Amino acid sequence: MEVLRQPMEDGRVRISRASGTVEFPSRFMLVAAMNPCPCGYFGSKVRECHCTPNRISSYRSRISGPILDRIDLLINVPQIPLEQMVAGNTGLTSRDVRELVEKARQIQLHRNPGANAWISETQLKTVCRMEPDAETLLLTASRKMSLSSRSFNRVLKVARTIADLEQLEKIEAPHIAEALQYKISDFFESGITYD
Numbered sequence: 251m252e253v254l255r256q257p258m259e260d261g262r263v264r265i266s267r268a269s270g271t272v273e274f275p276s277r278f279m280l281v282a283a284m285n286p287c288p289c290g291y292f293g294s295k296v297r298e299c300h301c302t303p304n305r306i307s308s309y310r311s312r313i314s315g316p317i318l319d320r321i322d323l324l325i326n327v328p329q330i331p332l333e334q335m336v337a338g339n340t341g342l343t344s345r346d347v348r349e350l351v352e353k354a355r356q357i358q359l360h361r362n363p364g365a366n367a368w369i370s371e372t373q374l375k376t377v378c379r380m381e382p383d384a385e386t387l388l389l390t391a392s393r394k395m396s397l398s399s400r401s402f403n404r405v406l407k408v409a410r411t412i413a414d415l416e417q418l419e420k421i422e423a424p425h426i427a428e429a430l431q432y433k434i435s436d437f438f439e440s441g442i443t444y445d
C-alpha cells in the first residue's frame with residue numbers, strides 16, 4: 251500500500267530497473283473502504299463486536315499516517331436502519347448531484363489548468379482565495395490539529411471544490427469547516443472510542 255504514496259501525490263509512477271528508469275502518467279481517484287474492526291461490528295447498534303482493543307488498534311494501524319495524510323475525505327458510514335431503507339431516499343437524486351458536479355467542474359476547468367486536486371502550490375494562493383474569516387479559521391484549526399503542510403493544502407483545495415459546488419468565487423468559513431470535518435476521522439484519531 252505504501253508504494254501508492256508517490257502516484258497519489260504526483261500523478262506519476264516511476265519504475266526503476268537495472269536497465270533504466272521509466273515514468274508513466276498515473277492520475278487516479280482512490281476510493282477505499284474498510285471495516286471498523288476485524289469482525290466488522292464495532293459501533294454497530296445491531297450486533298455486538300467481540301474484538302479486543304488491541305486487535306482493533308493493530309487492525310486500524312495497517313493504514314499508515316502518510317497514506318491517511320493523502321486521503322482528502324474520510325467518512326464514517328453507519329449502517330442504515332431497515333425502516334429508513336424501506337421508506338426510501340428523500341435526499342438529492344444521482345441526476346441532481348451529477349448536474350452540480352458538472353457545473354463545478356466547468357468552473358474549475360475554466361479557472362485552473364485542471365481539476366482542483368491538481369492545483370499546484372504556486373497557483374494555490376490565486377485560485378483558492380478566501381474571505382478573511384475563512385483564512386483565520388483555517389489557520390487556527392490547522393495549528394490545533396497539527397496539520398501537515400500537505401494536509402493544509404489539501405483542505406484548502408477541498409474547500410475550493412465545496413465553494414465551486416455553490417458557484418461562489420471566494421472560499422467562505424463554512425466551506426473550510428466542512429473540508430476540515432472530512433479530514434478529522436474519529437475512527438483513526440481517537441482509537442477505539444468511536445461510536
Ligand SMILES: [Zn+2]
Nearest residue numbers: 287289299301
Ligand atoms: Zn469487532
